[in-house]
Amino acid sequence: LALEAETVRERGREVEGERFERRLTVYTALRERGVVPKTGYKFGADFRTYADVESVEELRHSELLVRVHPAAYVFEPRDLALDVRLAHGVRKTMVFALVGDDAAEETEIEWWSLERLTP
Numbered sequence: 001l002a003l004e005a006e007t008v009r010e011r012g013r014e015v016e017g018e019r020f021e022r023r024l025t026v027y028t029a030l031r032e033r034g035v036v037p038k039t040g041y042k043f044g045a046d047f048r049t050y051a052d053v054e055s056v057e058e059l060r061h062s063e064l065l066v067r068v069h070p071a072a073y074v075f076e077p078r079d080l081a082l083d084v085r086l087a088h089g090v091r092k093t094m095v096f097a098l099v100g101d102d103a104a105e106e107t108e109i110e111w112w113s114l115e116r117l118t119p
Contacts, residue, residue, distance in 0.1 A: 018070075022099040025107050026068045029097075040065050044086060045094075047048040064113075065092045071100045071110065080114065 012020040023046055030037045030049060033077035037047040048062035065087045075096075093115055100108040 019068075022068050022070065022097075025099050026066065026109060028096040029109055030066070037066070038062070040067075043090060043092075046085075046097075048092070062092060064095050065090075066095045066097055068097045068099060071098045071108075073098060083118050084114050 009020075009024070012024070012070055016023070027037050027047070030047070034051070036050040037054045038050070040046050040048040043065050045065040046068045047064075047066040049064040049066060050060070050062050065083075067083065083094045096112040096114070098110040098112065100110070
């Protein structure tokens with residue numbers, strides 16, 4: 001099955017709307033930094049990431065879980081606690097990518113990283 005990249009993007013926009021654009025922006029930013037993003041579905045995140053990857057066959061454990069939100073997103077303390085505890089439980093760091101208004105020439109992403117502190 002061969003699909004054109006634009007066909008996939010169009011379908012993503014039909015299904016997810018603005019959420020697709022935010023996720024694509026973050027995916028692209030991660031790839032530009034040399035990070036390999038994969039689906040984070042089973043962890044309740046948008047992506048799990050792998051750094052310093054020589055080949056796909058050599059993927060070790062992912063380091064980060066990334067959840068993508070619009071820049072104006074208001075976090076509920078309970079949701080933050082759930083996300084951070086989940087990431088801690090699977091030995092990963094939770095990262096939130098807050099994506100700005102894509103009306104700008106270059107969409108800005110604000111990165112937040114949260115970890116659980118235990119005494």
